[in-house]
Amino acid sequence: MYKYRTIYNDLKQRILSRELRPGVPLPTQEELADEYQVNRLTLKKALDMLVHDGIIYSVQGSGTYIRPQLGTDLDELLPLDAPNGATDLHRNQRTSSRVIHFETRHPTEDECEHLEIKDDQLVYDIMRTRLVNNQPYSFDHTVMPTFVGHIDESTLQHSIYDYLEGRGLQLTDARRIVYADSADDDVSAAMEIQLGSPVLVIEQIGYDQYGRAFEYARSWFRQKHSRFAVDIHKIGPR
Amino acid sequence: MYKYRTIYNDLKQRILSRELRPGVPLPTQEELADEYQVNRLTLKKALDMLVHDGIIYSVQGSGTYIRPQLGTDLDELLPLDAPNGATDLHRNQRTSSRVIHFETRHPTEDECEHLEIKDDQLVYDIMRTRLVNNQPYSFDHTVMPTFVGHIDESTLQHSIYDYLEGRGLQLTDARRIVYADSADDDVSAAMEIQLGSPVLVIEQIGYDQYGRAFEYARSWFRQKHSRFAVDIHKIGPR
DNA sequence: TAGTGGTCTAGACCACCTG
DNA sequence: AGGTGGTCTAGACCACTAC
Numbered sequence: 001m002y003k004y005r006t007i008y009n010d011l012k013q014r015i016l017s018r019e020l021r022p023g024v025p026l027p028t029q030e031e032l033a034d035e036y037q038v039n040r041l042t043l044k045k046a047l048d049m050l051v052h053d054g055i056i057y058s059v060q061g062s063g064t065y066i067r068p069q070l071g072t073d074l075d076e077l078l079p080l081d082a083p084n085g086a087t088d089l090h091r092n093q094r095t096s097s098r099v100i101h102f103e104t105r106h107p108t109e110d111e112c113e114h115l116e117i118k119d120d121q122l123v124y125d126i127m128r129t130r131l132v133n134n135q136p137y138s139f140d141h142t143v144m145p146t147f148v149g150h151i152d153e154s155t156l157q158h159s160i161y162d163y164l165e166g167r168g169l170q171l172t173d174a175r176r177i178v179y180a181d182s183a184d185d186d187v188s189a190a191m192e193i194q195l196g197s198p199v200l201v202i203e204q205i206g207y208d209q210y211g212r213a214f215e216y217a218r219s220w221f222r223q224k225h226s227r228f229a230v231d232i233h234k235i236g237p238r
Numbered sequence: 239m240y241k242y243r244t245i246y247n248d249l250k251q252r253i254l255s256r257e258l259r260p261g262v263p264l265p266t267q268e269e270l271a272d273e274y275q276v277n278r279l280t281l282k283k284a285l286d287m288l289v290h291d292g293i294i295y296s297v298q299g300s301g302t303y304i305r306p307q308l309g310t311d312l313d314e315l316l317p318l319d320a321p322n323g324a325t326d327l328h329r330n331q332r333t334s335s336r337v338i339h340f341e342t343r344h345p346t347e348d349e350c351e352h353l354e355i356k357d358d359q360l361v362y363d364i365m366r367t368r369l370v371n372n373q374p375y376s377f378d379h380t381v382m383p384t385f386v387g388h389i390d391e392s393t394l395q396h397s398i399y400d401y402l403e404g405r406g407l408q409l410t411d412a413r414r415i416v417y418a419d420s421a422d423d424d425v426s427a428a429m430e431i432q433l434g435s436p437v438l439v440i441e442q443i444g445y446d447q448y449g450r451a452f453e454y455a456r457s458w459f460r461q462k463h464s465r466f467a468v469d470i471h472k473i474g475p476r
Numbered sequence: 477t478a479g480t481g482g483t484c485t486a487g488a489c490c491a492c493c494t495g
Numbered sequence: 496a497g498g499t500g501g502t503c504t505a506g507a508c509c510a511c512t513a514c
Contacts, residue, residue, distance in 0.1 A: 002482085002483065003483080003484075004483080004484090028498085028499060028500085029499075038485085039484060040486095041485075041486095041502095042484060042485080044500085044501085045484095047500095054411065054413065057411060057445075057449045058499090058500060059447070060491065060492050060493075060499075060500045061491070061493030061494075061499055062492080062499065062500080063499065063500080064500080067445075067449065080416065080468055081319060081470055173295060173471050174469070175292065175467060175468070175469050176469075177315065177465050177467050177468075178466045179462055179464065179466070180418040180419075180437055180438035180459070180460075180462070181418075181436060181461055181462055182435070198420045198436030198461075199418055200417055200418035207295075209297070210297060211297065211303055223417070223419055223420065224418070224419055227415055227416065227417040228415065229413060229414065229415050229416075230416065230468060231411075231413050231414075232320065232321045232411060232413070232414065233321075234411065236240070236243070236502095237492080240501085241503075242502080276504085278504095279483095279503075280502080280504080282482085283503095285481095296480090297480090298480075298511050299479080299480055299510070299511030300481080300511080300512050300513075301480065301481080302480090475482060475483090475511080
């Protein structure tokens with residue numbers, strides 16, 4: 001465990017537990033560096049991560065401040081800029097999957113391009129309805145190259161990411177594309193909603209720790225029911 | 239201009255111009271630091287920004303690599319994780335605004351909370367249809383405290399951000415919330431689409447360089463027509 | 477084992493806000 | 496003018512990959 005990560009976790013915890021409160025500036029970087037017995041640069045790296053999270057912000061020449069937490073309904077707000085699957089987001093609720101379709105086949109031209117593979121490499125084609133508390137929550141269509149390892153229907157009942165992580169594969173980078181659409185036959189049937197009703201679509205291309213594209217997925221979410229948050233922060237001096 | 243920013247811009251340009259190509263690893267950090275006559279840490283900071291942009295990725299012990307650019311249709315893909323308004327995104331096209339509603343009033347309770355103000359502070363209430371090439375592109379409802387400065391109908395014809403930037407106010411941080419909805423009366427009328435058709439909604443709370451919330455806005459976009467991209471990157475060693 | 481990226485330090489100087 | 500955050504350096508050591 002690196003020092004800056006430890007400090008990041010500790011400061012985050014102190015802020016969330018309201019030991020450190022909005023309204024009162026954080027101690028200076030020098031004081032915090034003394035307190036944690038590290039160099040100021042190491043401490044600043046921890047602060048940078050908190051800035052990136054949108055938890056604090058710094059004003060050059062003035063100090064570092066805690067951003068007031070607006071809307072504590074964050075439980076229902078899913079982070080769009082964190083690398084994780086749908087299961088992660090509802091750890092406290094009962095999640096399960098209903099497999100609609102599963103096969104191994106050759107990729108399409110489009111899939112070859114997105115996954116950066118040749119068309120003689122096989123891919124898994126997976127369609128699942130994700131359930132939270134036995135209610136349809138989202139519908140996924142995922143295409144994965146077979147190099148990720150053996151997958152069968154029983155694997156799909158749970159989180160694929162957990163399974164892949166156990167095999168040493170991590171989702172470290174991703175590009176997500178978001179837009180609104182109307183539910184087609186497949187989507188409305190899988191999610192038990194009306195044909196043509198509004199849905200949020202999230203496309204994801206996932207990359208592992210070696211930079212390989214290993215997932216090309218599309219997920220559909222119900223209107224208003226699922227809301228996603230993105231935090232934006234300009235870094236460096238203003 | 240800081241060294242790491244200069245190097246960041248230069249490297250980005252060299253990658254986009256394909257002088258540096260995917261497939262060929264970047265020179266080592268030491269070599270690049272030599273080339274730019276800076277310390278390795280300074281160079282690494284520039285690389286970190288490129289990693290954050292999703293342009294390159296590093297593998298510890300191996301090297302730094304350029305991510306193949308998938309889909310050069312990035313012109314039509316709007317970055318959701320960059321702080322800017324709708325006008326910025328279509329600099330090369332003719333953008334204009336149609337002001338639907340404009341007034342100065344007291345804020346609602348909800349607005350006081352989001353904007354972190356008291357209810358005796360006045361706010362601007364603005365509704366605009368944004369046009370690109372004279373076609374309705376989006377519909378905005380923006381609430382701003384009057385401390386941002388004087389705003390009138392003529393200001394609203396163009397980018398508010400440009401105007402505010404000229405007055406020393408910068409949008410440096412923001413929280414955006416994204417979901418799908420169906421067009422209500424106002425939205426369908428303003429965007430000239432059918433009542434009930436799917437739309438993408440983006441809520442934004444914008445913060446200036448002093449950490450003040452100065453904007454609470456909601457924007458509606460047409461189905462499929464507008465697609466937004468988010469890049470996600472785990473930082474640090476894998 | 478050699479090479480590469482990641483972390484950490486001590487110290488210096490600069491840019492900016494606040495009195 | 497003093498204090499605070501931002502940048503930059505030179506050098507050291509650690510973690511990981513590739514051979």
